[in-house]
Amino acid sequence: MAISGTGTPGKSVTERVFAVLMAFDITHRRMTLSQISRPSGLPVATTFRLLNSLEGIVAVERNTAGLYSIGATIWELGILAPTHDVIGLGTLPLLTRLTTDSGMVVRVFVFSGQSTLHVQEVARQGPNAPAGGPGLTLSLVDSAAGRVLLAGLSPADRSAIPLTRTHFDRLEENLALIRTQGWARMAQANGGVEYAVAVPAEGRPPMALSVSTPTKAVVHTDADSGPAAPAPSLIRELRHVAHGLATILSGSGNLEARTRA
Numbered sequence: 471m472a473i474s475g476t477g478t479p480g481k482s483v484t485e486r487v488f489a490v491l492m493a494f495d496i497t498h499r500r501m502t503l504s505q506i507s508r509p510s511g512l513p514v515a516t517t518f519r520l521l522n523s524l525e526g527i528v529a530v531e532r533n534t535a536g537l538y539s540i541g542a543t544i545w546e547l548g549i550l551a552p553t554h555d556v557i558g559l560g561t562l563p564l565l566t567r568l569t570t571d572s573g574m575v576v577r578v579f580v581f582s583g584q585s586t587l588h589v590q591e592v593a594r595q596g597p598n599a600p601a602g603g604p605g606l607t608l609s610l611v612d613s614a615a616g617r618v619l620l621a622g623l624s625p626a627d628r629s630a631i632p633l634t635r636t637h638f639d640r641l642e643e644n645l646a647l648i649r650t651q652g653w654a655r656m657a658q659a660n661g662g663v664e665y666a667v668a669v670p671a672e673g674r675p676p677m678a679l680s681v682s683t684p685t686k687a688v689v690h691t692d693a694d695s696g697p698a699a700p701a702p703s704l705i706r707e708l709r710h711v712a713h714g715l716a717t718i719l720s721g722s723g724n725l726e727a728r729t730r731a
Contacts, residue, residue: 486512490520491529491544496605500537561718565592568711572704574681578669578715579615581623581676582607584631586616593684611641614654614666615678621648622668622676653705658682665704669712671719679712 610616662683
C-alpha cells in the first residue's frame with residue numbers, strides 16, 4: 471500500500487493508518503470523513519488520503535451516502551486471530567445448544583490487557599443489545615466473565631489493575647471464592663444475572679464462557695447477597711460446554727503447532 475504525503479510529523483505511516491482504523495468501534499461502525507478525523511487525531515486531508523488507500527484494498531468501505539466502515543480485508547485478517555476464530559472451528563453447535571437449553575444469552579470472552587473482549591454471542595432472539603455483541607470490551611471487575619479471568623491471573627498481574635485498597639481486598643475475597651467453587655456470578659444493571667466459568671483451552675489466551683438473562687428479562691435480586699444461586703444443572707451444563715470448547719480450541723492449537731513443525 472503506497473501512502474505518502476500524510477503531513478503528520480511524529481507518527482509513522484503504520485501508526486497513522488491504525489489511528490484511522492481504530493477510530494471505529496462498537497458504537498461507531500459507520501462514520502463520515504470528519505467523524506473519523508477527530509478521534510484519529512489526524513488532519514482531514516491526511517485522513518482522506520489514508521481512507522482512499524485503505525478503500526483501494528477493501529480495508530475500509532464507503533457507501534453511497536459517503537459513510538465509511540471497516541472492510542472485508544480487515545475482517546479476513548481479524549478472524550485469523552486466536553481470540554476470534556471460535557465459531558469458525560465448529561463450536562457453534564455447543565453454544566447454540568446451551569442457549570436453547572438455558573434460555574439465556576451465551577457469550578465467549580477473552581482476556582485483553584485490563585479488560586475482557588467479547589468475541590462471540592449466541593441468543594435465541596438474535597442480538598441482545600444494539601451496542602453489544604462481539605467487539606465490545608468490558609471491565610474485568612464488573613462482569614462475571616471478567617472475574618473468572620481475573621481469578622486465573624497471578625497476584626502481580628491482578629495488583630496492576632487500578633483499584634483502591636478497599637476495593638482490591640474485597641475483590642480478592644470474591645476471587646478466592648470463584649477459584650474454590652469454579653464459577654462466578656454477578657448481578658447486572660438491568661436486574662438480570664450473569665454466570666461464568668473458565669475455558670481452559672491450551673495454547674489460547676485466557677477465555678471465559680458466560681450465560682446471562684436476556685435484556686428484556688428481569689430477575690429480582692437481593693442487593694446485599696447478590697443474585698440467587700444458580701440451579702446446579704446450569705453450572706454443570708456451563709462447565710460441560712466450556713470443556714467442549716476447550717477441547718476443540720486446544721486441538722486446533724495443537725494442529726497449528728504440528729503443521730508449522
